[in-house]
Amino acid sequence: YTQAKALVFSKNGEPSDVLQLHTYSISPSLSSKSVLLRSLAAPVNPADINTIQGTYGAQPSFTSLIGTPSPSAIAGNEGVFEVLATGDPASPIRKGDWVIPAVAQFGTWRTHAVAELDQVLKINKEGLRATQAATISVNPSTAYRILRAYGPSTGISTGLGMRPLEVGSGEWFIQNGANSGVGRAAIQLGKLWGLRSINVVRERSSPEETEALRAELVGLGADVVVTEAQFLSRQWKDQLADITNNGREQIGLGLNCVGGKSATALARSLSEGASMVSYGGMAKQPVALPVGLLIFKDIRFVGFWLSRWNQQDVTGRRHMIDYIADLIREGKFRDVPLDEVAWNWDTDISTLAQEVQGGLQGFRSGKGIFVF
Ligand code: NDP
Numbered sequence: 385y386t387q388a389k390a391l392v393f394s395k396n397g398e399p400s401d402v403l404q405l406h407t408y409s410i411s412p413s414l415s416s417k418s419v420l421l422r423s424l425a426a427p428v429n430p431a432d433i434n435t436i437q438g439t440y441g442a443q444p445s446f447t448s449l450i451g452t453p454s455p456s457a458i459a460g461n462e463g464v465f466e467v468l469a470t471g472d473p474a475s476p477i478r479k480g481d482w483v484i485p486a487v488a489q490f491g492t493w494r495t496h497a498v499a500e501l502d503q504v505l506k507i508n509k510e511g512l513r514a515t516q517a518a519t520i521s522v523n524p525s526t527a528y529r530i531l532r533a534y535g536p537s538t539g540i541s542t543g544l545g546m547r548p549l550e551v552g553s554g555e556w557f558i559q560n561g562a563n564s565g566v567g568r569a570a571i572q573l574g575k576l577w578g579l580r581s582i583n584v585v586r587e588r589s590s591p592e593e594t595e596a597l598r599a600e601l602v603g604l605g606a607d608v609v610v611t612e613a614q615f616l617s618r619q620w621k622d623q624l625a626d627i628t629n630n631g632r633e634q635i636g637l638g639l640n641c642v643g644g645k646s647a648t649a650l651a652r653s654l655s656e657g658a659s660m661v662s663y664g665g666m667a668k669q670p671v672a673l674p675v676g677l678l679i680f681k682d683i684r685f686v687g688f689w690l691s692r693w694n695q696q697d698v699t700g701r702r703h704m705i706d707y708i709a710d711l712i713r714e715g716k717f718r719d720v721p722l723d724e725v726a727w728n729w730d731t732d733i734s735t736l737a738q739e740v741q742g743g744l745q746g747f748r749s750g751k752g753i754f755v756f
Pocket of ligand 1: 526688743
């Protein structure tokens with residue numbers, strides 16, 4: 385028997401209140417379609433916390449599968465595992481391989497797992513660190529999908545469609561939350577694909593730190609980095625005119641991670657017929673849209689949910705993950721700063737729950753990630 389531990393919740397609430405560390409044992413007999421996995425790394429993404437709080441768009445079902453006193457769900461959606469054993473010796477997935485979840489709500493915050501073969505996706509581990517493999521499938525994939533699928537209107541005669549920004553064209557996009565995992569991925573993919581980006585970040589506690597962050601994002605490929613204060617100020621309109629050659633260069637796409645005032649300012653920065661894609665709501669404020677932008681500028685406002693894309697385009701997802709993994713191997717795509725928390729057999733619940741609870745606080749030095 386394999387002894388395992390998992391971070392579980394049996395009701396919604398704040399992570400520090402509802403998360404529990406459950407110990408259980410895994411039987412050595414595996415069905416022919418299943419694999420025994422050992423966790424290597426699993427990040428703490430904002431969606432994981434929202435899922436525990438009960439505010440996310442999908443909820444895992446509470447079960448008694450791992451013998452918790454009350455039915456529960458294992459938290460965590462993203463991570464990478466090493467295959468310890470397979471039920472079928474001829475299985476396409478072998479001992480020693482690395483796999484990531486193929487399905488949403490996999491429950492990655494646990495030391496070990498038994499999974500069906502179709503619940504996991506093999507990933508070529510060569511040249512990848514576990515923390516890199518563990519963070520490919522959510523943030524970089526979101527940036528990839530948005531940049532590849534959304535952009536300016538193709539005109540009313542074409543049925544109100546939109547086209548993606550054109551690779552190699554130098555077309556602009558603008559985003560808030562640019563220091564987020566998704567934002568940093570968008571900067572890098574945008575640069576690789578010959579697009580230009582305007583990036584809004586929040587001020588740090590000193591001008592030096594703000595400048596350091598600006599320099600870091602420029603190092604990743606950001607063309608313009610502005611602080612939120614600048615972005616929300618009266619001067620922004622003129623600055624934007626300078627950046628875009630008095631509006632002659634169009635901004636066909638906006639990526640909204642934040643909501644609230646920042647989203648309104650983002651919408652106002654877009655060119656006629658542009659699309660604003662909302663994928664996050666970090667400020668927990670609704671998006672207010674001036675009607676004039678809808679009517680006179682024909683701006684399209686849409687939402688994006690990676691889970692939906694993953695379900696509807698399984699093959700595309702596979703290619704996208706391989707593509708991003710290749711970029712990482714080739715040194716063309718840099719990790720987000722990570723705050724690694726070692727999870728070993730003796731790590732207690734308060735250490736783990738604290739890491740999760742801190743995950744939604746801003747101004748962090750890095751994204752929390754459990755390393756096993
Ligand atoms: P990270 O944990 O990497 O970063 C969070 C970012 O949010 C930080 O850059 C932080 O800015 C910013 N932030 C936090 N609080 C606020 C606030 N009050 N106002 C403005 N900015 C704030 O996040 P991820 O990249 O993992 O995720 C970012 C967002 O994208 C989340 O809302 C997440 O749920 C969403 N998301 C959505 C997906 C989808 O399919 N729709 C898929 C993936 C992510 P600072 O650096 O200044 O602290």
